[in-house]
Amino acid sequence: MAEIAIGIDLGTSNSCVSIARGGSVEVLPNAFGESISASVVAFKEDGTVQVGNAAKANVIHDPMSTVSSAKRLIGRFFFSEEVKKAQAICNYKIVEGPNHSVRIQVREEQFSLPEISAMVLREMKSVAEEQLGQEVRKAVITVPAYFNDNQRQATKDAGRIAGLEVLRLLNEPTAAALAYGFGRGLSQRVAVYDLGGGTFDISILEIGRDVFEVLSTCGDTYLGGDDFDDRVIDLLADEFVSQFGINLRGDPYALEKLKLAAENAKKGLSQEDEVEVRIPDIATDGEGNSLTLQRIVTIQEFSSLVMDLIQRSFKVCDEALQQAGLVARDLDGVILVGGPTRLPLVRDSVTQYFQQEPKSDVDPDEVVALGAAIHASSLIGGVEEGDAFLLDVTPLSLRIGVAGGLAETVIERNTPVPIEQARAFTTYQDFQESVQIKVYQGESRKAEDNELLGQFEFGGFKKARRGEVQIDVTFEINSDGLVNVTARDQETGQQATTEIALSSGLSPEEMQKILEASPAERVDPSDAPEEASPVAPPVSEEAALTADDEMILSEPSDEASAAKAKVDPNAETGHDLKVDVEPRDLSEPLLSAETDPTDLDGLEIDDDLFEEASVDLADLASADDLEE
Amino acid sequence: MGHLVATEVRALVGLLDELDYYQLLEIDSTAQGSQVKQAYYSASRRYHPDANRDLEGEISGHVHTISKRITEAYQVLRDPRRRRAYDAMRDEGGAARIQLVDAVARADKQARDQHEGTTPNGRRFFSLAKHDIERGDKDAAIRNVKMAMTFEPKNAHFKAKLAELRGA
CATH class of the missing domain: 2.60.34.10 (Substrate Binding Domain Of DNAk; Chain A, domain 1)
Structure with a gap:
């Protein structure tokens, strides 16, 4: 059977898998026909593990055992700001592991972040295998361009644990540009504005006939759609406190309901000027009466809640343009990536900032996975004449x-x-x-x-x-x-x-143990981590x-x-x-x-x-x- | 692509420290920005690890080494400041290679030195010219800057000053 390699967009909120063969590229949908799957892992009481959209649905029933947004924690030290932030908002238990690494505790068991992400990757791998009817062993996995070495190492470890040979860690905006320019013979300078669930990247690229050169990339790994949701959660929770004197954040079940409601409100505001949030039975008052959260959120209100976040992204854009030695009008196109860019508020702001309409023929949820698949296919085929060739940069000094x-x-x-x-x-x-x-x-x-x-x-x-x-x-x-x-x-x-410090949160010995624990998943020895x-x-x-x-x-x-x-x-x-x-x-x-x-x-x-x-x-x- | 000849690669890696960046990218030392870029593209298509995944062992390592040096060459030559510092070093018979941060430091120093002059005579005439400017004697100032430039024909700051005086 011909060698195949898939592209996986391992997102904070959602993941997507795709394949390029015979000159065309397509997203591989899961068993339910959905092209994206939630990057959520649910640990059921009976010991089974559920991953994807079904796992996400589980969160309101068992918030303590459902792990979401693991990407925000991967490759971080326990003492970092992001971990403190996550502890405040996540219902699952975040604990300290060896060498300041982060572990997630579910019931009695502890998991490293690469292990959690590996579960998501394994799910995407099996989605692909189901669709393709053959085993998949090789993949290109995308990471935010602004990911540092620790986060990259940890992501690569996750790939290995999932039984994948990681051909390349590809920067998400670069992947998006690759998919955008694929087979079009363009000669353009483009900006890729990539606002994901948890991270923001901006990359400026020069797309030549067969070369994609990244001129600059900047980002903020603390900025994403999750932050938009958090603002809505704050609004709703604060009002509930002043109305009933009850802090919903203290109750994991109520908090999960709030999160879901906030996310839905945000999505609703993509189409409507106002949405009604209504969560019955969210809490009970002192006399045992059931309380309902009810609130209309208008687009103006939402806009004022998140505008500073959007403005923050433009500061990063300023930097990227400056690093590339360009100004906005030098650009031939702007490509939007990531679910939050579906928000008209974001689109309009981007249009205003770059003084041009973003490209409309790019699906912000799928484009990164498509680019990863294109690159995966070119890597296993060797670079052929006419194939797009990538020249990327390091995001951090x-x-x-x-x-x-x-x-x-x-x-x-x-x-x-x-x-x-x-x-x-x-x-x-x-x-x-x-x-x-x-x-x-x-x-x-x-x-x-x-x-x-x-x-x-x-x-x-x-x-x-x-x-x-x-x-x-x-x-x-x-x-x-x-x-x-x-x-x-x-x-x-x-x-x-x-004396070597941990960089990915897993020591080589731990990594070895994990790989040995699942011999069936084991990748070929050449890809195994080296000795300490x-x-x-x-x-x-x-x-x-x-x-x-x-x-x-x-x-x-x-x-x-x-x-x-x-x-x-x-x-x-x-x-x-x-x-x-x-x-x-x-x-x-x-x-x-x-x-x-x-x-x-x-x-x-x-x-x-x-x-x-x-x-x-x-x-x-x-x-x-x-x-x- | 991916059809590099082993003997060719070995030869190139052996020569790597003797080739200057222009030779490595196979361009003229007067090549403009777009030529530098095109040369970088074609050298990368040849030596970038992505183009040579089929190679193994020693040759693979060599190709990687060459690829990294190509990137370095591009990073120096694409940037006018780094390139000026590198050219100056080359003119003085220095090494074929410069570390990127050294290129920046050198460029900074170059700029600061050039501000006053890098030779005793250059400094002397340029300081006379500055006196002339203070006195408002533009013609004398132009003469003295020109004199300073006979000692330091490549001094960018002198050049800029002369243009400024002539324009004013």
């Missing part, structure tokens, strides 16, 4: 932590991927034995304002004075937008100590001595790559931060010798330029500064 609580940029946001950059660092103190390497994503110079991707201690240096140890740190972002960091000691035969924190065996003396020095500074030599491959069967997709140690000829010059700004001929050294930097570097001192 990649940084390394330096002393003073600061984070220095290594790769700026909106840099195309795949990309690799190297920085040279050295010790700051005499006889310093190790350095702490912390890797962040984000736009702040203050380390704590960024997302910590991982950290490891790198040590085992020879006894040396400050500045004598040279550590090369290589940062790679691959085509999935996943980050790989490698540190190398320049010293021959050094061993490294490594390997230390590469030192490569041969000869290799180091013969290696070209410039080469080894920025790129591992062939031998070094081979050594790395041994310990990292999945180097391309990289699961956790890795530390490789390899020997290096001491006589080699520092990396910074070539890139040092002081090395401009005939120029005086500008002290001001370095003053700032040298304050930054305590644990890690940039070799540039010490050389100076």
